[in-house]
Amino acid sequence: MGHGVSQFTEQELQDYQDLTFFTKKEILYAHQKFKALAPEKVGHNRNAKLPMSKVLQYPELRVNPFGERICRVFSSSRDGDCTFEDFLDMMSVFSDAAPKAVKAEHAFRIFDFDGDDMLGLQDLRQVVDLLTKPQRLSDQDMQHLLQNILDEADLDDDGALSFAEFEHIVDKSPDFANVFCIRL
């Protein structure tokens, strides 16, 4: 840990602590993890921008079917490349301490592939495909599944899930907060 201290001033750490769900120690630890992804680059410039392929080396992201999508959502340049601050944001949202509402907000953005602020059929189909790959559900099963999801959650019957509807499901889902977690 002592090594990391030199890279941040006390003020910066305080800022990060105020703006994330982490304590200062955890922030330094997160930085270590970030550094481990590309030691030479980050050693040089602590806020270096890592390409998405590097960020995806992070164990939890590597195996996550939504890994790329997560990088894109949190990347400040929208192309999946992440600076340390983006990484910290990501970890903060995925931490235990982040409230359900914050997690829901980001989950919605992750699942919303086309970025139209609605989870439409296309988005849902993509989510299911990523979840079950390499197998694929047959067209009939997929149709059936999507219909079931919409029956359950689409309260206003417009054929897509709005954020409010999504949040409602997540609120009722006993598992969501447990599952949407990456421990540092």
Add this chain to the structure above:
Amino acid sequence: MSGGGGDRKKKSWRGTTGGEEAGGEFYQESYPGGEADMDLALPRDPHHLATLLPSKQNRNATTKHPRRDSRASLKRRTSTRSRYQTTTVRQSTTQINDIQLSMMPDLSENLSNEERMWEEIMLIKSMPISMAQKKEMKAQLQSADTFRLQGLKQFKWQRRKMWEQFKMQWKETYSKLELWKHSLKKIEGNFGTGVVAFFLFVKWLMLLNLTISAMIVVFVVMPTVMLPPAPAPPSHADPCSVFISPDNQTNNEPVYCCSTSYKLVKNRTENETFIDFVQGTGWMESTYVFYGVYPDKVLLSDLLNYNLPLAYIGIALCYFLYSLASILKGSARGFKERLIEGEGQFYHYCNIVFAGWDFCIQNERSSVIKHKALYNEIKGSLEAERRADEKRNRSREERFKILMVRVIVNCLVILTLILAGILIFFAFSYSRSELEKIEMVEQIPRYYSLLLEFAPSMCIVSLNLVVPTIFNYLVSFEQYNPIYVVRLTLFRTVLLRLSSLGVLIASFYPLLKCQIHSSDCFQESACESTPCWEVYIGQHMYKLLILDTVSSVLITFVLNFPRMLMAKHINCRLARFLGKQEFELPKHVLDVVYTQTLSWFGSFYAPLLPVITTLVLFVIFEVKKFACLVNSTPGSSTIYRASRSNSMFMSVLLVSLAVAVIPWAFSISEMMPSKTCGPFRGQRSAWSVMEATFHTFPGWVKATADFCTTAAFALPLFVVLVLSLYYYYAVAAANKHMVAVLKKQLILEGHDKQFLLNRLSAFIKQQQERHKAAAAAARSIDVPPNS
């Protein structure tokens, strides 16, 4: 855009939106002048109208713009305070939280004070914007003019800030102290949250036992060790030596003599350190582990008189209540979740899709399996739905056949349980009678008697191994759905485990019964030679605990570990079939719950048993970790969900607590404690100590308590309870009805909205076409004169 695409598709499915033929004139009348605005606001695609609705606007304001806009324009946006306030409004609606509610923008006050500013800074972290923007916002907030708080307010704010900081600090230290953090993360990475829930449960149980141990050590063991007992009654010149002889049965000796005789009996047994350690006899028996050595006297010191018997029973009562409270607290959470789940069988598919992936998984292999498991679960659910449809169409014959199979299987299960009970009973009585014979002869090798000593325990342990397999096999005939199968098997196995324990406890009873009627200290001739039945029970529980732990260690390391190696390294189908193992959650839960039941039941007769259990659970955690990480292949065809399993653990534990407490309560209230040992020697029952203490209370307490037990008090109380129960039931029913009504209304509103949107877009299209036609007509009119 997919939202629009969805609209179209949905329409084609439902086909509910009719009445398109009603012309656009109606709208023109009801919205005069709106047309021009609409044209401005409308994008090319009329279906995009939906995103313009106010309900969608809120979110757009908070997430879309900062995401899409360049940083330069963001500066402008964040500098105007209004944008931030819309965020606050949304936050407060989404999260029902006192702090958040107090954050509702108060328009009467333009300048914020320090506390508000601080609160707002604390809120930034939950906004979905990038760190640079967050930093900017923070700087903005800090540079804005603020009121300094005065006096009390300032003090309160400082205190709040300090409290937050303290909480932060505490979190940091706590995370350092947290036990097994690393192991848990590793398990989670390999097996997902469902299995981790089991390990958290083991940890929770260990902490529960630690608390119970602390209570016992502080209030029972420490005083016994530290304080000298009250002086013995004026010494006789060892009159007791007379009474020990078995033929002296008519005498009703004083308790004191019985105690002496107990000591003598203890000294008779030969010293064999290891065997005694395993059995809890000999030198073990005279340690503080067992009930026997605790004195029945008030302990004296310079400062206080310590009534040990009272403390002994009081603490037992306390820790049972404490266990009950913590289970209830744990299961209340689970129960709420279950209720939600019950209502939302409803959200089954959403739960699979949106909460299906464990984001904590970090291992390639388990991610592959997770993908497969999710695929199977989706398939399975769809299949189950189809099967439910089929079931409704099932013919009467088929239904009858399945019913018959189920009845037969249930009969078999009950038969197995009864057989198991009989087996345990016979093992117990056989070992008793054989042991007696041995004591007569005294020439049989020691290991044989050890084997006999352990016969009932071994019988139970081996039944626990074999019978669940039979149940697993039987349940496959019954054609239940997979979730129900898991529950049913678990329920049956719980029944087996606890009933076998029950049979054991019950078979103690005749043994003790004959002692109660004897007036002697103990009778070697009439009954079995148990000088102190409480210690005897304690020893049995201790033995079971030890044996159970040893067997689970052995099974993990000696049996399952080589199996795993075999499956891994021998490339043969048979070897793989024999060696491959999954981490079967229900089985492991039962192991742990069983241990806990032993600990609860035995803790009265062997006060240090909870301490041993704490250690055992620590070992078990490591053993199970090994079983999980090394022996098992990750993931199985069934997905264990954390929420589902947690409520399952707690309900099983509650049953086991009942199984432990009921015999205990019976024994302390009805059975006469042995006269030779323990804190209750010479009492009618252990509970009578409580009664005696109660009689020393001041008169009004007694009067109140007496009144509480009369019908005059109980009956009205009962009525009030029933009434309040009914009231809550009625409220709940009304709420349920309201929810249904609101849901219906919501759907209707949605339909209305859809209808209006469709009409609007159709109208706009019509308008555009009309414009185009008009323009074309104008052109066609304009053109000819020109040419």
